[in-house]
């Protein structure tokens with residue numbers, strides 16, 4: 418085990434680099450697919466064959482009169498579709514869930530067929546921003562190609578209910594979960610969101626145990642699932658904790674308003690999205706917490722489906738000691754933070770990029786990277802993070818590609834297999850912003866006019882901040 422003084426959170430200082438890479442931002446023009454637009458509501462129906470290679474199957478087809486099916490297999494809700502919806506949709510789409518309608522029963526699904534088709538064809542649902550191969554990240558919510566085709570073919574064939582007795586086994590959801598909960602930390606009291614429809618609120622939680630402990634697993638149990646859109650848990654160490662307490666005390670009611678989370682030195686420990694569950698810190702690593710540190714729970718409430726109040730609970734697995742040291746490194750270019758990250762009013766594609774090695778990562782050490790996260794604000798349009806190394810195609814091995822940035826769905830992406838950062842490798846990050854009139858945030862019901870934007874923590878400022886969880890190896 419590692420000396421207690423420097424485990425888990427010893428590298429929280431914002432790691433910056435001035436390494437200049439102007440113009441090194443290679444263009445990636447693979448953004449908008451969108452062949453979907455060519456497809457009318459029911460055309461062309463995708464292959465409906467559930468046989469492995471589709472062999473001699475005739476494609477399902479709906480004649481002009483809408484009545485004639487020539488499908489080799491008639492897909493039914495109970496046999497083919499329900500297991501997919503249960504595994505991939507119902508975690509959010511249930512009565513009282515964050516999804517706007519329940520999708521757990523045939524009668525609930527039927528009124529929404531057009532909209533389901535629309536969102537599935539365009540990969541809008543389930544929400545998942547990262548465009549990386551299936552299996553690269555844990556908890557991938559996307560439909561497999563086969564699940565997608567089954568859903569779309571079923572709709573194209575006329576969406577038959579079928580026989581409830583045909584129900585097949587549910588597809589196992591891509592779930593994560595805690596094996597053991599040692600400490601539950603509920604919010605001090607309930608909170609009813611008072612900014613509509615989106616209320617971003619930070620709740621400061623004192624660490625209740627005396628002696629250092631290591632957090633090795635994290636989960637958030639939402640109080641009111643109809644309004645908890647998303648939550649992030651941060652650890653703020655003793656030196657900065659007082660600032661958090663003061664912000665909390667200065668604001669009316671429990672917590673304080675915080676669109677962008679606590680200060681930049683806070684370590685992001687966990688991100689929760691509806692339908693997800695807790696997970697162990699990967700790699701057998703732990704985050705050290707000492708008396709005097711605080712946890713900050715940043716909640717994003719969406720009040721379109723309810724009004725609360727909410728009292729969510731943080732659940733933790735704890736250990737007295739851990740085997741390996743976790744380095745939670747945030748990175749951004751120092752010049753950005755010093756005010757040089759200009760995003761001009763009206764610019765449809767402002768780009769800034771970072772190439773470097775955060776100071777918290779030694780130049781001559783190998784590291785295993787266990788998770789990766791990207792943080793921008795409302796004007797973000799796309800971005801990616803990778804490892805810059807000589808033998809990678811185009812010089813960059815991708816860790817995270819977000820082709821359509823969605824501020825509402827920021828998460829920490831856990832790598833199914835850690836990726837190695839070799840001595841000499843650098844991290845690469847590229848952020849794109851769309852600062853035209855159409856992409857402006859709506860504040861208090863009004864779309865803001867485009868303005869010159871720069872780095873900052875406010876709602877109308879921007880950031881390009883990467884974070885990784887790394888572990889030094891041999």
Ligand code: HEC
Nearest residue numbers: 505506508509515516517532533536542543544558691692
């Ligand atoms: C992680 C949570 C989550 C999962 C999983 C999820 N949804 Fe949603 N869905 C939402 C939320 C939240 C909304 C409300 C709009 C938004 O925030 O994007 C929504 C909206 C929708 C809408 C309405 C879109 C509109 O434009 O009004 C449809 C249709 C839909 N979902 C279908 C599905 C289907 C089908 C699946 C599974 C294949 C699915 N969703 C999985 C959270 C989820």
